[in-house]
Amino acid sequence: MINDKNSQKIVDIIQNFARQHSIWVLAYGTGCGAIEIPPTMTSRYDAERLGVRGAATPRQADVLLITGYLTTKTLKRVIRVYEQMQDPKYVIGFGSCTINGGMYWDSYNTIKALDRYMPVDVYINGCMPRPESVLSGFAKLQELIQAGKADGAKKYKENLEWYRTNQKKVIPNWHMPEYNW
């Protein structure tokens, strides 16, 4: 029964609905963007009504929220955290630093485009994006999940070689354990 195509569809719809409305966020507070998370979560903007909720560890989280520039050193940790998360998982790039380097575009140790190194499902533009933008970013992610298009993790797996090459280019001493997904 479960292998039936139609019922699989129903299961998918339910699951997607659940995933859409229950977003547990691991906020990787790298740059100044971390300061935008508390107002988003607390009573002024109250992201919890969308089902968005903080998660304590990557094992429990659905969404990895990268809130700002990433130095090579931080990137290493972010990749580790991302790979420790369980499927299905999504990445939200937050702020212009993650998109094109922002004001750190010429820094000697800051990456300039997050999606070269990790699959990003949604970018939230701005420097800083205000909590409204953040909420709209979550809403966009929900839309994508509902449509089944938030498949960053799948892409990552498929194009792992390419991602690894890019990652290894900026992280020369690559000694990370083989991770899991």
Next chain:
Amino acid sequence: MVGSPVLFIAVPLLAAFLIPLLGMIWKESIRILPGLVLLYMLVLAVTLLGQVMHTGTIVEIIAGWKPPWGINLVFSPFTGVLATLMIGMGFIIWIYSYRFKNVDFEEAKKYFILFMMLVTGSVGIVLTGDIFNQFVFIEITSISAYALTAFYKHRDSAEASFKYLMIGSLSSMFLLLAIILIYSQLGTLNMADIASKAHLMKPEFKILAVIFFIVGLGIEAEIFPLNGWAPDAYAQAPGPVGAAFAGIVVKAGVYALIRIIFTLFDVSGTHQFLIVIGLTTLIISEMAAIRQERLKRMLAYSSLGQMGLVLVAFGIGTEEGIFAALFLLINHAIGKSLLFLSGSYLVYNSADKYINETNGMGKFLPITSFLFALGALAVVGMPPFSGFWGKFFMMSAAAHANMLLVIALILSVSLIELVYYFRVVNRIYFYKKESHIEPKKPTVNAVIAMVTLGVIILVIGFYPDVISGYLHQASQALLDKGKYIQDVLSTGQLLTH
């Protein structure tokens, strides 16, 4: 008939004089002769003891003078058991010290002569029925003991010997005073005679005599506070001599004291006095022993304590109590001798004989250490070794006499005893050997002697019936004063054969 009790005195005395003569002919004979003599005496004692158990006391008149005028030897079950014990111990100590001073002929000669004198004197104290004769034997024993104490010509041994001599002469003085008192009152020196006439004495004189006897014999029997000489003497004398002190000499002293109190005079309060003084001795000596740093001193104090225990058991005064006292006496003779004998090998090569120099000897001297542990267990009174029975019988005797406080005191003091013995045993087995100590392997004859003692401990421990029959008779014999008097004073029949 192997012989008569007089041989117990005559043969060893003769042998003691023969030793130097024979030594001129054949050097080895000075070692062999005492053994042969002691072996003969042992056989004689055992035979006589068996006989006495069936037929009753043997009284031997010396030089044809009938009691109460002449000197007589009494081989009753009580004296017989003690004499046998002493001779047995003497024999075992002879085995142990056969190779003693192996190279030095003169020294060995002296040692064996003195040792023979010691045994003779002690056996004489036990067997004699005449109070002055007993005094003479006490002197013989004491003098040889002084000499043996100073056997190693060290400063310390000389000092110990001198102390012993000084206190010993005090003892002699008081004994003589007491004897004079008795003779002046009763005109007799025969014990049985004195016993039968004791009621004729004026009470003040009687008490005075008892007090002098207690002091004089108490010094020999090592009661507190008259035992100051003992720790030094034990500690400074050679190992086998220490064993002989514990196994032979003290026993003679205790015998003399007990004989005076139980048979000679019927003074009230002596039993209680024995208990009190025994307890004091026990407690003070055990307390003194726990902080001792030298092995032999510790053993010496423990020995004093044990003798206190024996006195307490005698002081109970019932047949059970005396039985228990004899049991304790035997256990102490065997156990403490074993401790002295094996202990002297454990600290053989150390100058100061410190306890911590026995560390780790269990690995190098397995048999000696094992026997030391066995002796310690026996002396402490751990079942199933011989000491337990002595203690148990003593306790039950005391309980029957309703002396629960005494039991409680003795038991709490036993705890102290346990602590210091087990400390030593632990050191022997589980500590690391001190690097400067070179263990000395015991010679074959020493091993034989010690193993014999160990086997006796085990045998008595597992099957106390081997001796308890004799001891029961012995204790009855001690208590039955009338029979003693009658036996001694009516020896006309015995003269005939």
Next chain:
Amino acid sequence: MNMIYILFSLMFGGAILTFLAHKVSGLLRDILFVLTILASTVLFYTKIHTGDAVDFSISGLPLQWGINAYGRIFSLIVLGLGVMASFYSVSYMKGKERLGYFYFNFLISLISMMGILMSHDLVSFFIFWEMMTWSSYFIVIYNGKHVQRSGINYILFSALGAYAMLMAIVMVYAHTQSLMIQDMMQAFPFFPVAYKVWLPILFLTAFGVKAAMMPLHVWAPDAYSDSPMAYTSVFSGALSKMGIYGMIIVFVTMVNYLPDDTWFRETIAWLGAITAIMGTLWAIAQDDARKLLAWSSVAQLGYIITGVAVGTPLAMLSALFLSVMHALFKGTLFMAVGAIEKQTGTTKFNEVTGLIRKMPWTFISSLLAIIALAGIPPLGGFVGKWMLYESLINSNHYILVIAIFFASTSAFLYCYKFLFGFFLGQEEKEWEQVKEAPALMVLPMLIMATLLLVFGVFPGIVLNPIDLGMQTLGFSTTAGTFWSMSGLFNEWGNQVMLQPLVYAIGGTFLFFLILLTVKGFKETRYVTTKDISSSGEVPLEHENLTFSEGFYQPFLRAVWPVMKRRMMSYYQGFGQGMEAFFDYLRRVYSGNGQTYAIYVLVFVVILLLFKNSLFG
């Protein structure tokens, strides 16, 4: 020749032969050792029946050896644990020195325990008691110089107890002229009042030492943890039960006849409860598994003592049941610690971690034993604790219940510490090469852990013999009376109502086991414990992130006011004071001849002065 003689000669002969065989060949020694225990166990259970007895006498003291149903309960513990421990120790002690000595004393202590159970008279009881003491003492000090202190403590306290017992025995003997325990039991009601009070106190001192009752417990943690683990399982599991054995006799035959026994019972019961609480708290504070288990033994014995002291049939039953269970689970746990010690060389929680995948069987048996220890159903410990609570509530010991329950709840803390410290946590490179212990060590543990499960589900197997034994002591049969109170058990404890419950547990358990374990195992991949979510960092190989230092620090801070004062320090102070006093008295022997001469003269003078009062 009577079978009882044969049994004892077999065991003694075996002990001596084992000792001698050590010089000949190691294999022969091991075989003799195991064979002795096996043969005597078989002999005991096949040829010797309840009620058999032999009479003989030593030096006019009539003695009697025999076995009754009450002793048989404890023989289960002694011989059962003995057989298991013998197999275990053959493997555990391999390669150590002085094995002849060890096996000899091991056998002697087993013999003496059997002897205690089979003594019908006080003298042989005492003899075997002391043999048990010194043989176990010799094993306690087996491990070398650093354990001598615990050995001395042990022997000192044991001797204190033994002498108290000796005192009581001679008191009984003096009063009844008989040494038979049976006679003592019958005569006790007619003893004078002073005897009635003192005898139980003296006996309880003796048994309390072995059962590690509160003020007398100070030897136990050190002695348990310092002896070789192969023996500690017997030491803590069986030998301490001899104290319980005696205590029950005392309570049944003596305390019942006291003019007013309430205060007596209450005192002992509270001592037991305090023992349980303090033992638990100290167990929580330990960082060494051996010490932890040793304190835990003290605590568990506290429950048993409370049960014995309360003394209702149900409480007695629970105490006896807990004794059997404690022997099983503590035996298992000590064996597990021994296995870990053997394989890794240490028993410290902060050194060994993550052994679960290396020593799975050890883990499983310790897990079962721990569950039983914590008293969680359906394992054996629960049934015992349940009966204990029921009996305490029924006999109106309200505060006592709370105390016991507190101890029992806090026990989870150290239970978890034990499992976590050794088996869980980060897997370390240092212990990568660790293998499972040899089969001879694992099998006894597994067998005992399985028995715990069996006895927990079918407690009737153990309760039947216990009931028989209690009838010997004069209790009416408990079958069917209080069992029917509870749906948990039917008449004989082999549950009716429990069955659906057990099946429900088993069913759901199995369901989730299948759902999560089997399915999950197929789907999931094992990752090392270095792969943890620690803020994106990967712990390096040499970094050990296991949390093992100061494990229950906050809890201990909360209870520290209770634990601040240690019994041991009082004893130490007393001991030092006594020794100083003795040292002062020792100066009586000044070593000066003149002084001695003065003593003699003073003595004479005193005697002369007081001659009338002394010899008047």
Next chain:
Amino acid sequence: MKEILYYTWGAIVSFVVAFSVGITYMGLNRKITARVQNRYGPPWYQNFIDVIKLSSKKTSIHHGVMQHMGPAFIMVTSVVSLLVIPILNGNKFFPNLNFQGDLIFLLYIMVFGPLGMALGAGQTGNPNSAIGVTRGLSQMAGFEIPWVMALVALMIQYKTTSIVDLMNVQVESGRWLMFSSPFAFLAAVMAMLGMFRYAPFDIVGAPQELASGPMSENGGKYLFVMMSAGSVFAFAKLTLYVDIFMGGADNLIILVVKTFALYLIPMLYGITSPRYRTEQSVRWFWGWPSFFGLLAILQAALF
């Protein structure tokens, strides 16, 4: 046979009820917390969504067998304690497996789950898990004291160790035990604060310090099982309280009302509180709650 069917049916129904009610309560907790904090808050069914999502997450790794067993242990515990606690007064659809002595049984079985979970948490090797576990066990040693005192007070007052007997007492007399034994109720409710582990006693999870403590390595299905077990367990505990102190319930609606009323206590207390340190928490339980427990015992013993 028919009986067994009833049992099975009752067990399934109770499980479903407990699961749904428990999850709803947790959702309501979030909602109410949000309202107190002047937020709109998630919908009341948010936790259902969370649970479904967690169950749909993939679990691709494990740290060992115990990690699988840990959630299983806690689930088994929840189900067994639910089976033992009577859900309704004398309803034949919920003939729970109660028996004489089930209170003691419950006391022990209820700690089995946390212990199992602790084992699972221990195997993951995350130090935070172990720290959380030690805190949880310490706290348990704290709140078990007033809790047991309250139960013992009831046990001695009514000479029974059975929950059904206590319920019958209340039905017969028409008085709830929370009124006739107010101190016991107080002590038990204070202990309940610790049992639910809401603030100020949320020292186990403590997401800010310990990254959710014992759960920190468990995502997806592990967390799903833990959450559902937790909600079942919460409902079971609330039902137990209702049974003991509030006279049980005649039908499910009354039960839900009563349990919710009880549930408000730890919830509201938690919303308005910060967090204790471990030893503060332990000592808190040994303070007033134990004092009330003592009063309860005195009341039961003397009157």
Next chain:
Amino acid sequence: MEEIKKAAIEKITTHFREVTAEQHNGNRVDFFIGKEEIPAILFYLKDEMGYNHLSHIACVDWLEEKEFEIVYIVWSYTDKIKIFVHTRVDRENPVMDNVDMIWRQANTYEREMKEMYGIEFTGLEAPEEFLLEDWEGPPPMRRDFDTEAYAREKYWERPGREDARDVRETIIERTGEELPDFAKKYKR
């Protein structure tokens, strides 16, 4: 305040010969001293004068003078005075005495300077890489290090920012300010 500053200068100048002092407004005093004397003067400041708080160690890259200037800033809780100790080391072969035995926290600053400027501190205890993980280029805080070129070469750049410029240039363009000489010289 002034007296205290004077006293400090007095003390230092009498005790150390090759030192020049400079008094600033507020609670600041500067000393210039050769690099060999640095441990001595720091020890002296700490032990004899009670300047037991090391606030900072800074480094200035004097590219034109081919020297690094290292500034130790110490603070006294009793005098309430900041003392700046300046010294200069050769830029080609920058070796400096390590002072972390005087203040343990100096270790942190020194490790940072080592990574960022490439200054060697003798006997510095620096077990791992500190701020720069996996760094392969030249010390990045040196002024002759071209960060933009490095970044363009190493990190992939999203198209559309090719015309991005140095922020200083933008400022100059907007304000018409003249760049200082050295900035002109090393302008890209």
